[in-house]
Amino acid sequence: MVVSPLSDAPSQVKPGDLLSLQITGLTPQGDGIGHTAGPGVGQVVFVPQGIPGDQVEVRVIETRRNYLIGRIQSIQVPSPERVRPACIVADKCGGCQWQHVSYAMQLATKQQILADALQRIGGIPLPEPVPILGSPQPLRYRNKVTYPIAQPEGQPLRMGYYQTGSHRLVNLNQCPVQDERLDVFLREIKRDLQETGWSVYEETRHQGHLRHLGLRIGRRTREVLLTLVSRSRRLPQLETWAQRWLDRYPDLVGVCLNLNPARTNTIFGPQTEVIAGRGALREEFAGLSLWIDSTSFFQVNTEQAEAFFTWIADQLQLQGHETLLDAYCGIGTFTLLLAQRAKRVVGVESLPEAVLQARYNAQFNGITSVQFFQGTVEQVLPTLPPADIVVLDPPRRGCDRQVLETLLLRQPQRLVYISCHPATLARDLQVLLAEGSYRLTQWRAADFFPQTGHVEGVAFLERG
Numbered sequence: 001m002v003v004s005p006l007s008d009a010p011s012q013v014k015p016g017d018l019l020s021l022q023i024t025g026l027t028p029q030g031d032g033i034g035h036t037a038g039p040g041v042g043q044v045v046f047v048p049q050g051i052p053g054d055q056v057e058v059r060v061i062e063t064r065r066n067y068l069i070g071r072i073q074s075i076q077v078p079s080p081e082r083v084r085p086a087c088i089v090a091d092k093c094g095g096c097q098w099q100h101v102s103y104a105m106q107l108a109t110k111q112q113i114l115a116d117a118l119q120r121i122g123g124i125p126l127p128e129p130v131p132i133l134g135s136p137q138p139l140r141y142r143n144k145v146t147y148p149i150a151q152p153e154g155q156p157l158r159m160g161y162y163q164t165g166s167h168r169l170v171n172l173n174q175c176p177v178q179d180e181r182l183d184v185f186l187r188e189i190k191r192d193l194q195e196t197g198w199s200v201y202e203e204t205r206h207q208g209h210l211r212h213l214g215l216r217i218g219r220r221t222r223e224v225l226l227t228l229v230s231r232s233r234r235l236p237q238l239e240t241w242a243q244r245w246l247d248r249y250p251d252l253v254g255v256c257l258n259l260n261p262a263r264t265n266t267i268f269g270p271q272t273e274v275i276a277g278r279g280a281l282r283e284e285f286a287g288l289s290l291w292i293d294s295t296s297f298f299q300v301n302t303e304q305a306e307a308f309f310t311w312i313a314d315q316l317q318l319q320g321h322e323t324l325l326d327a328y329c330g331i332g333t334f335t336l337l338l339a340q341r342a343k344r345v346v347g348v349e350s351l352p353e354a355v356l357q358a359r360y361n362a363q364f365n366g367i368t369s370v371q372f373f374q375g376t377v378e379q380v381l382p383t384l385p386p387a388d389i390v391v392l393d394p395p396r397r398g399c400d401r402q403v404l405e406t407l408l409l410r411q412p413q414r415l416v417y418i419s420c421h422p423a424t425l426a427r428d429l430q431v432l433l434a435e436g437s438y439r440l441t442q443w444r445a446a447d448f449f450p451q452t453g454h455v456e457g458v459a460f461l462e463r464g
């Protein structure tokens with residue numbers, strides 16, 4: 001039965017019904033949003049692969065209390081923003097969600113996602129649309145990839161990304177969002193891994209060894225670091241294979257082994273050893289020369305991180321006499337950039353190996369006006385002398401409540417909150433703005449992950 005949305009009452013829709021819909025919204029997960037007719041705007045229908053502007057006929061495959069899920073049967077009128085995906089497995093691979101959406105629409109949607117979070121979760125009225133900094137490259141931007149490996153019984157070894165919402169691997173031979181110089185490693189190392197005869201990890205039984213292949217590239221230096229993640233060291237002739245790869249690829253500077261014996265979805269385990277070559281690659285970033293190892297956090301989109309961090313530093317208009325605290329500083333990427341413009345910068349980071357790299361990077365670049373502390377921001381912040389400006393760049397879960405309370409107590413003149421998750425940014429801003437001691441002076445979105453629904457945001461707060 002085809003149900004016209006104009007005559008349809010929401011409660012009557014059943015699995016199997018056909019609906020004719022106009023798609024008006026897009027979720028970060030890549031689902032189009034439409035509405036049935038009915039009282040008010042009708043019932044929400046999520047339509048995988050639908051995009052705003054599409055007129056579609058969908059088959060209802062699931063009915064829930066508050067929404068329906070429909071599968072596209074036919075696109076009656078395609079949206080002008082619908083584009084041909086750059087990737088041949090875009091409809092299966094869970095790596096990207098928005099390959100079929102024009103880059104202009106991706107940016108506009110990300111602006112809206114950040115605005116919605118700030119307004120609805122943070123209760124922050126926004127007088128104007130949120131500006132956004134688009135990525136210099138919408139494709140071929142990733143400097144790092146980590147591929148799960150699988151080998152179903154009697155079949156060739158597979159390597160790629162999981163299908164959306166599952167642990168079924170989509171086998172890849174190239175990926176249009178990763179640096180093109182990594183494609184050859186993906187193809188040829190996969191072939192070699194099959195030849196090694198190493199047993200591949202099987203997650204349901206927690207058996208086998210080889211789990212992931214990690215690749216990282218210095219976009220400016222071309223240096224590549226290859227990391228195998230394994231449940232144990234039982235990979236016969238690993239050293240021979242590692243040396244063979246170093247001899248074969250002039251840009252490959254090191255082969256590492258990360259041991260992850262746990263039954264977990266977390267990719268890296270706590271221990272990494274260098275099998276051949278070096279354990280870190282060198283990269284040029286905003287006038288700095290950085291050393292980056294295989295497992296520490298480094299922004300995945302080098303050019304965009306450089307543009308965004310430089311823009312943020314420009315907005316601060318540092319005069320050279322300020323003291324700053326860079327909380328959640330990773331390997332000191334932003335800390336060292338800021339140190340070139342301020343009197344003194346302190347970085348705080350929980351991962352010991354990232355702190356070691358940050359200290360080494362400071363020394364390597366001849367920067368003496370920085371100091372790095374290892375520990376959680378919650379623990380370390382109360383012990384530090386006051387800073388004029390505090391930069392926060394926490395992981396997706398946002399700041400610990402204790403961190404926000406310490407900041408409200410200490411009241412630094414300015415706060416800069418950089419975030420990779422609009423919902424937690426909005427939640428934390430609401431706390432910081434609640435008492436009226438801070439006001440929001442500027443905000444902006446940035447696209448670090450084109451072809452996906454992820455969006456970064458930054459908010460500037462000033463005391464008084």
Ligand SMILES: C[S@@+](CC[C@H](N)C(=O)[O-])C[C@H]1O[C@@H](n2cnc3c(N)ncnc32)[C@H](O)[C@@H]1O
Pocket residue numbers: 297298299327328329330331332333334348349350351354375376377378393394395420
């Ligand atoms: C989003 S990254 C930002 C890194 C850095 N600002 C950059 O752009 O390269 C967040 C960092 O916070 C660290 N981290 C996570 N929780 C932390 C905590 N409670 N205290 C200190 N650092 C933490 C992570 O190890 C990671 O390096």
